[in-house]
Amino acid sequence: MKQNLKILVVDDFSTMRRIVKNLLNELGFSDISEADDGKTALPMLQNGNFDFVVTDWNMPGMPGIELLRHIRADERLKTIPVLMVTAEAQREQIIEAAKAGVSGYIVKPFTGQTLKEKLEKIFERYAQAA
Amino acid sequence: MDDVKPSVLKPEAEQAARAELLGRLKDMTLALEQGDDALFAERLQDLLRRREDGFFTRIAQLTQDLRAVFAAMEGDSRWNALASELPDAGARLDHVLRLTEQAAHRTLDLVDESQLHLVTLGSCGQTIASTRARLTMAAGASPALAQLAADLQGAEQALSHSHGQLRGKFSELAMAQEYQDLSGQLLKRVTNVIREVERELMKLLSQRSGTQERPPVADKGLEGPVVPGLEKAGAVSGQDDADALLAMFM
The missing domain is CATH 1.10.287 (Helix Hairpins)
Structure with a gap:
């Protein structure tokens, strides 16, 4: 995995942002920023040259699914991999996220191993597409 | 009624x-x-x-x-009592949410601080390893020094094993704080329900007394975390199920 990636972690719960950040640190990523919902995240993405987004779904302001749609609709952002890490386990929501172009979907509660596997899988897919 | x-x-x-x-x-x-x-x-x-x-x-x-x-x-004071108790119930749950958040952050702080000690332990292990290597070289034909080097190697291995174990345990400890996000989301949902009931009740009581107040429409979009015993039919059974579903669209 390319460890010099610039990653944005979006979650309204500061505890979860910290946990995801710690896990990413353990996997060797150190350039990590945080946002507490899609509304805060979007301008950061538009101005920040981010390579990867890890986002929750259920957030006040702008939920993760809307952030994902904005990213996919933005010419400069649309290729950024977006990994959704959420407690939303409804099949229809996973399908909605897939249709909106999500790169990976992790259902909370999750383990560090799951996060590692999903990241590897996404990078693998993007490397093949490149 | x-x-x-x-x-x-x-x-x-x-x-x-x-x-x-x-x-x-x-x-x-x-x-x-x-x-x-x-x-x-x-x-x-x-x-x-x-x-x-x-x-x-x-x-x-x-x-x-x-x-x-x-x-x-009319005349049933329990409705008024209920209307006045609901804000308290909401405030208490907000307080529980803050307490669990503080507790989770405190635990994560302690894990972060412990990481520094783990780094120190790791470098101590390296010092012991290099000292033992030098001792083995210097021992030559001295059985006493060779025994010292062997003892040191035992301690070095035990230290390395414990260091690895501690790293793993601290990582799990940090991961276990995930409960705060999940329980927090559930608490927020319950608080929202309480606030909604409170608004509706206030509206009902104010209509009875002749004043009008329009309550905001509640957002009922997402299901939130799966609660054992209250699973909805459409929920996936776990990460594997979610992966299989996602794979159909990739």
Whole structure:
């Protein structure tokens, strides 16, 4: 995995942002920023040259699914991999996220191993597409 | 409130209504058979008007029933007590949310601080390893020094094993704080329900006293974390299930 990636972690719960950040640190990523919902995240993405987004779904302001749609609709952002890490386990929501172009979907509660596997899988897919 | 009963037609009245409807339909059939389109259209209009009248009669009955419910609430102080207790319940849950958040952050702080000690332990292990290597070289033919080097190697291995174990345990400890996000989301949902009930109740009570207040519409979009025993039919059974579903769209 390319460890010099610039990653944005979006979650309204500061505890979860910290946990995801710690896990990413353990996997060797150190350039990590945080946002507490899609509304805060979007301008950061538009101005920040981010390579990867890890986002929750259920957030006040702008939920993760809307952030994902904005990213996919933005010419400069649309290729950024977006990994959704959420407690939303409804099949229809996973399908909605897939249709909106999500790169990976992790259902909370999750383990560090799951996060590692999903990241590897996404990078693998993007490397093949490149 | 028990004495408020919904309005239903009695069997005799229902029978009479059916007979009347049948008569009207026969009239309409006859008009059609005789080619009297104007009469048929008029009868049809009558029928539709009657249906609308029935709808408005039911609305009127519902309004009457509601008035009866409000009347039954009059003088029952429990409603006012409930309305005043609900904000407290919401505030208490908010407090629980803050407490769990603080506890989770405190745990994560302690894990972060412990990481520094782990780094120190790691570098101590490296120092012991290099010292042992030098000692082994210097021991030469001295059995006493060779024994010291062997003892040191035992300690070095035990230190390395414990260091690895501690790293793993601290990582799990940090990961276990995930509960705060999940329980927090559930608490927020319950708090929202309480606030919604409170708003509706306040609205009801204020309408009774003659003042109007429009409550905001609650967001009921997402299901949130799966609660054991309260699983919805559409939820995936775990990460593997979610992966399989996602794979169908990739």
